Amino acid sequence: MTLVLIDHFGADRWLCPPFDRAVSYEREDWWNRPSRRGDAWYVQVMEGDAEVARVELDDPGGINPEHVGVPELGPERLEIQLVEVATAARGLGVGTAVVRALEERHADRRLFAYSEDAHGFWGSLGWDRFDHPFGERVRPLFIQPVRE
Template sequence: MVLDVLRLRAIVLGGRVRQPPFRDHVGFTDHWWGHTVRTDHDWLSLRSDDTEVARAKIMPGSHVGEYYGAIAPPQGWTEIDRLEVRGDLRLRGVGRAAVQAIAAEYPSTRLAALSEDADGFWSSLSWAAHRHRIDGPAYRTLFLSD
């Protein structure tokens, strides 16, 4: 499965976000996509046959790994801050295809992801798992691509 990537932008007027990048949240976790919007993130709609099948919030130049004992490359990681496959399409290979599409969009950087209860998924990609220096349930596992 090959996915197309559509980059979205928030509409900002007078220094305030007036329209978040994603309007429709059907099939997706509403509070991930419609509330806190930062304009320094990249917002991706991953599509198959012009239908949104996944979405992602990307943070280029992230140095998140420093808290996990991982040394960031000079340009930082491209952090997948959020990745969600539409609810009715989960466990069908869409997540893997989405990560491949994201990697193709950012070819010159390594990818990082903080797992949101998806350690099995990120491990299945053969990404290296890193625990926070202060191990505990409050800290998500960091996964780094090769």
């Protein structure tokens, strides 16, 4: 699988996602609203001529200190705010390939994400899980392990 990651940076704090609305996603609400975060950007993931995934990154992103046992992450951190595989590309390993491509592309960064009902996915990547004292009422945090 050969993926091409295309960055879309906003010129202002109200960046509207530049994605093709004809590509079907389960969470359309994630992609049809403007972002108010001036430090966020979108990544469109293509395989050939087809869009297969979308990502929103937040630089550097925020860590909730209430999650139990979270290590100190400095300015090298980079948050995967949202990631979703297109409906037609699900079950083909695209999600894993996208995260691995982001890890490679941002090798000088430490990636992390709050799981939106995808705990098994983040765990399958070998990322470290950190739970909140309130349990499942607060999304668990997953952090990319330190590279050796």
